[in-house]
Amino acid sequence: MRTPVIAGNWKMNKTATEAVSFCLELRDRVADIDRVDILVCPPFTALKPVADVLDGSRVMVGAQNMYAADEGAYTGEVSPRMLLDAGCSFVILGHSERRQYFGETDRMVNEKVRVALRYGLKPIVCVGESLEQREKGTTTTVVGEQVRNALSGVAAEEAAGLVIAYEPVWAIGTGRTASPKDAQEVNAFIREVVAGLLGASFAGKVCILYGGSVKPDNARDLMSQPDIDGALVGGASLDINSFIGIITATQEVLKT
Ligand code: 13P
Numbered sequence: 001m002r003t004p005v006i007a008g009n010w011k012m013n014k015t016a017t018e019a020v021s022f023c024l025e026l027r028d029r030v031a032d033i034d035r036v037d038i039l040v041c042p043p044f045t046a047l048k049p050v051a052d053v054l055d056g057s058r059v060m061v062g063a064q065n066m067y068a069a070d071e072g073a074y075t076g077e078v079s080p081r082m083l084l085d086a087g088c089s090f091v092i093l094g095h096s097e098r099r100q101y102f103g104e105t106d107r108m109v110n111e112k113v114r115v116a117l118r119y120g121l122k123p124i125v126c127v128g129e130s131l132e133q134r135e136k137g138t139t140t141t142v143v144g145e146q147v148r149n150a151l152s153g154v155a156a157e158e159a160a161g162l163v164i165a166y167e168p169v170w171a172i173g174t175g176r177t178a179s180p181k182d183a184q185e186v187n188a189f190i191r192e193v194v195a196g197l198l199g200a201s202f203a204g205k206v207c208i209l210y211g212g213s214v215k216p217d218n219a220r221d222l223m224s225q226p227d228i229d230g231a232l233v234g235g236a237s238l239d240i241n242s243f244i245g246i247i248t249a250t251q252e253v254l255k256t
Contacts, residue, residue, distance in 0.1 A: 061090070123162055129142045210232070
């Protein structure tokens, strides 16, 4: 039985002060949620204050990126050790915005995944096709390649805690969501690819999320799919009521 994960990717939103006041309220309002793992991924500047506020609560903290080196002369970058020290247990890697605006390649994502795992940070590896690729019918080719490249050289024994997020690029921030059936199909395909790489037992345990315009009113249908184990939520995670709405909808799906 996989515990679903609802993760808020705040992207470049919220100051540390705003993030802390959001998390103080979140912490109290999700105190009774017991079947969903909840995660917020604030910008770097808010990680430590948010982790301090959430310490001892059910809400975990993740970063949105990291650099694949221990330390050194890499101006502007943040290392896995710094993220751990700031209170992170997860790190989003290979988000399509990183790939699109900051030139991240599959190779860089792979390096980051390996370094994150070495440090005991749980990577949330993002994969997904563009609109053009979907229209050309190459979704599974593209997504399969991204998953294989991201996990290249990773063994099942070192990959505990790995999470994969299927985020079709055309559904991010657009209000267009993949239909539950389409998202289920790709998530099931990703699970098969993971089974080929890391074995069926690992693939049966790995959480595969969906991301792209997830809202309280579409969360229930998406989360009811057998291979969708939670959501990576952008815009709707910035508003406390809609984020909690998605968490509650997920918890309710498990009870039905
Ligand atoms: P939206 O939920 O705003 O579409 O963003 C999805 C996303 O990119 C999460 O990582």
